[in-house]
Amino acid sequence: MTSRTALSRIGVPVGAVLVWQFAAWGYGSVFFPTPARILAHGHALWFSGPPDRAFLTDDAVAHLLPSLGRVAAGFSLAAVCGVALGLVLGRSRDAYALCDPVLQFARAVPPPALVPVFVVLFDPGTRMQLASIVLSALWPVLINTADGVRSVDPLRLEVAAALRMPLAERVLLLHLPAALPRVFAGLRLSLSLSLILMVFSELLPGTANGIGFQLVDAQTRSDLLTVWAVIVLLGVVGQVLNRVLLAVERRLLGGRREERGPSPTKLRRAGSG
Numbered sequence: 001m002t003s004r005t006a007l008s009r010i011g012v013p014v015g016a017v018l019v020w021q022f023a024a025w026g027y028g029s030v031f032f033p034t035p036a037r038i039l040a041h042g043h044a045l046w047f048s049g050p051p052d053r054a055f056l057t058d059d060a061v062a063h064l065l066p067s068l069g070r071v072a073a074g075f076s077l078a079a080v081c082g083v084a085l086g087l088v089l090g091r092s093r094d095a096y097a098l099c100d101p102v103l104q105f106a107r108a109v110p111p112p113a114l115v116p117v118f119v120v121l122f123d124p125g126t127r128m129q130l131a132s133i134v135l136s137a138l139w140p141v142l143i144n145t146a147d148g149v150r151s152v153d154p155l156r157l158e159v160a161a162a163l164r165m166p167l168a169e170r171v172l173l174l175h176l177p178a179a180l181p182r183v184f185a186g187l188r189l190s191l192s193l194s195l196i197l198m199v200f201s202e203l204l205p206g207t208a209n210g211i212g213f214q215l216v217d218a219q220t221r222s223d224l225l226t227v228w229a230v231i232v233l234l235g236v237v238g239q240v241l242n243r244v245l246l247a248v249e250r251r252l253l254g255g256r257r258e259e260r261g262p263s264p265t266k267l268r269r270a271g272s273g
Contacts, residue, residue, distance in 0.1 A: 046233070075194040
């Protein structure tokens, strides 16, 4: 990345914040606070604690950490199950053809519409929240993984079959490398869905903590600064998690995003080894 590109990427958000700041100053409404006030309030609310607790306040420990834990657990379960099922379905054309209508139907259902179903199946609390995150974030990973597995070069599959390569080696050397670019595309979508479902599930009655709970509580008390602080915090958390996922993707794929797997020569070497 050139310095000019980096400067432009920084300049756009900084310019947007400055426009917001001056617009809020000019409007002078309590419903439209300035970014400076929102950031100061968010810092006092969540990040002004003692150093031995990483500067986290009681509110951060009570609400921010449980929400991040739910996102991490739900997203991890969705990722593992989605990749595993996608590898199984992608390797079998018949199984994929049979399951594809169900997968497309599940993907088309808006994730928040499933939350009332989980409220009926589970008591309000962590189990319901995790179930809503996992079963909403699962489908993008599963479908993208299956599509990536089906994109393996047929010549490589024929060479692997001729060499009688074990199934585990075929999955690791052929199917998984071919699917990785699409897997990460599904993971990015699933990450955003996990954040959405985390907040939505915490808005429901019976929830005792979390960012969504804090948002509803602030709204009922007409604490507009906290409402805005929660909104900004969610945007920052989503951006940070997306950057982390992109860094992992670059680390694993590097400059080989278009590579679909090892060449037939490498396969012969692996088979002879």
